[in-house]
Amino acid sequence: MYADSTAVLGPLATYAEPHCYDLCAEHAERLTAPRGWEVVRLPTDSSAPSTDDLEALANAVREAARPAPGGTEPVGQGVEVSRRGHLRVLRSAQQQRDR
Template sequence: MSLTRRCSRTACGRPAVHTLTYVYADQTAVLGPLATYAEPHAYDLCDLHAERLSAPRGWDVLRLAADPAAAGPTTDDLLALADAVREAARPAPVTVTRPAAETGREVARKGHLRMLTTD
């Protein structure tokens, strides 16, 4: 008994041949050949739904053509995709800036707020 993956679209029973992933940081939808393994944040699509795919307004759709000579994704492809996902998930660095030299003196404080006078 062979277990083929089906299209992720509701009520579609066609076999999946493409995988759709999103790179939220770049506002890009990436549609490529069927991934080797089903991933929780990727969507498997049949030819019909892959052809009709549209992205939200302001987003780009990157359609990766399947290499007919390749039997599946290469190790380089999988590593590049994993690196892109890790980069997109990495939080932006937080920079703490110190205020310029304060003028005046502190006359009141409430929590982290201070009231200064400009004598």
């Protein structure tokens, strides 16, 4: 039953999971659930990021900065084709020219 649902807030996810969303600290703190829902707040470690977190971040930055195979256009040169709220769908400028 919808009214018997639970929202659980805890540490950031380590892998993609359906129906799970990562929130920044500000939004996690302000989260409210629909009437009748229970909100369970798991303890999180609010200390400095771990070595694994920092390494994962550094690897993601390196990957994003690496030129794409075939010399495609730089990141940020896409064309917006759709928008929903604050999310945008971009198509690369090259794909847009080919259409």
